[in-house]
Each structure stands twice: as structure tokens, then as C-alpha cells.
Amino acid sequence: LATLDKYRSRLDQVSTRLTALEFEGGVTLHDVLTVLQRAELVTRMAVEIERYIVELGTEGRLIEMQLEETMVGVASDKAALLHDYLADPEDEAFAGAVDGIARLPHQDLLDFGRLAEISGYDRKVNTLDFPVSPRGYRILGRIPRLPKLVVQNIVRALRGLDEILAATDPELESVDGVGEIRAKDIREGLRRLQEINLVDRYLQT
Known part of the structure; x- marks a missing residue:
């Protein structure tokens, strides 16, 4: 849980920065993919912890409560992020992106080119110089x-x-x-x- 807290703290930091950039009108694809990557890492770690909780049975109740508290807003914010920035705004593209990200091997999740591709952009795009609007x-x-x-x-x-x-x-x-x-x-x-x-x-x- 301590590691998850660190991951969540980092997610909150990059999410706060993205929000500021959205109000200022200065978002790049790199900013978006950073938040998306962090949200998925937090989600995957939570899934691992849930497996341990199941094994612990009733003894895992306290950990389960802490996990639920830590994960508040992560899923909904990730969904809103995709709705905001997917190249294709249609529901079918959203469902495909959600599935594609969930299926990514861990190594590919660290590859912004792969994340850009799943989000509907050119894999070779320079994400640092590619402006996007929410x-x-x-x-x-x-x-x-x-x-x-x-x-x-x-x-x-x-x-x-x-x-x-x-x-x-x-x-x-x-x-x-x-x-x-x-x-x-x-x-x-x-x-x-x-x-x-x-x-x-x-x-x-």
C-alpha cells in the first residue's frame, strides 16, 4: 500500500499540472500520456493488491478500505481523460482505447509512442511538441x-x-x-x- 500511495501521489502531481495547462491552453500530447500512463500504473497495482486481499479473507478488510480510499476518482478521471483527448471522439474508439491500454504489456505501457498510437495518433509523433486541446x-x-x-x-x-x-x-x-x-x-x-x-x-x- 505504501508503494501504491507513492504512485497515487505522483499521479496527483501530473494530473494537477495537466489541469493547470488545460486552463492556460498549453497542453501537449506528452502531458496527457504522462497522466494516462500513471493512472494505468496505479490501476494495475491496485489489481495486484486486490488479489492479496482475497487471499487474506476477513483479515484483509482494513487493507481493502485503505485501497478503496486511495483509488477514489482514478477510474473516472482516466475515462474523462480519454474522452477529452482521443483523436476519435466516438464511443467505439473509447472502448477500443480502454481495452488496448488494459492489454498492454508493462514494457509497452512505458512507451509513449505505443500509448499515442492507441489514443489514435501517429506512433512516431514527437509528443513533447504536439499540442492538443481538451x-x-x-x-x-x-x-x-x-x-x-x-x-x-x-x-x-x-x-x-x-x-x-x-x-x-x-x-x-x-x-x-x-x-x-x-x-x-x-x-x-x-x-x-x-x-x-x-x-x-x-x-x-
Whole structure:
């Protein structure tokens, strides 16, 4: 569990950095694949620990509770990351990427070219110099009490996080399922997320 905690801490660090870059509009494919790789490493380690818990039986209950606490948000954040950055936004491509990443041998998981390929990009692309833009699933998914269906509607209507951040109140309100009150909640939620991210980055330095 101590090793898993270290992996999770590293995941949180790179995830916080990605969030800052998303708000600044400076994300590269390398930033995305770093978070994706870390999330998958954490997931695989958790699976290994679950096997030990099964062997321990009732004695493993405390470890199981600690594991559940450590893994909160990992799966949903990884899914949102893929929805944000896969070259092909369709559900079929998402399912294929999830399956492809899960089947990767450990050595290939460390290969960003292979991860880029599974994500729908050229395997030979220079990930450090390849700019990408989030669709908005990951950030919007962190706003409290915002249903997934509404998140989908916003992303489909405004077509990107930059456009969502720049949207006027009438533009947000016109999206199916939003309206005046929810538009204000979204604006406030985005502002708070930026503030929280600044604090998180400060604490990590």
C-alpha cells in the first residue's frame, strides 16, 4: 500500500499540472500520456493488491478500505481523460482505447509512442511538441452536481474547453439542460477549480 500511495501521489502531481495547462491552453500530447500512463500504473497495482486481499479473507478488510480510499476518482478521471483527448471522439474508439491500454504489456505501457498510437495518433509523433486541446469532459466532470448528460451536451455544443471557458452566459444557458441557474453554477465551479488548482500546485512545490 505504501508503494501504491507513492504512485497515487505522483499521479496527483501530473494530473494537477495537466489541469493547470488545460486552463492556460498549453497542453501537449506528452502531458496527457504522462497522466494516462500513471493512472494505468496505479490501476494495475491496485489489481495486484486486490488479489492479496482475497487471499487474506476477513483479515484483509482494513487493507481493502485503505485501497478503496486511495483509488477514489482514478477510474473516472482516466475515462474523462480519454474522452477529452482521443483523436476519435466516438464511443467505439473509447472502448477500443480502454481495452488496448488494459492489454498492454508493462514494457509497452512505458512507451509513449505505443500509448499515442492507441489514443489514435501517429506512433512516431514527437509528443513533447504536439499540442492538443481538451474537449472539456475532465474539467466539467469535477463541477459538483453537474449531470454527465449535461456535461456531454455542453461539450457537443461548444466543442472544446477553450470555447467553454470563453462562452458567454447566453451561450451556456442555451445548451440543453443548462439554463440560467446552472450556467451560473458552472461559471462559479470553473472559477473555483482554477483557484483549487493554483493552491494544489503551490502545495506541491
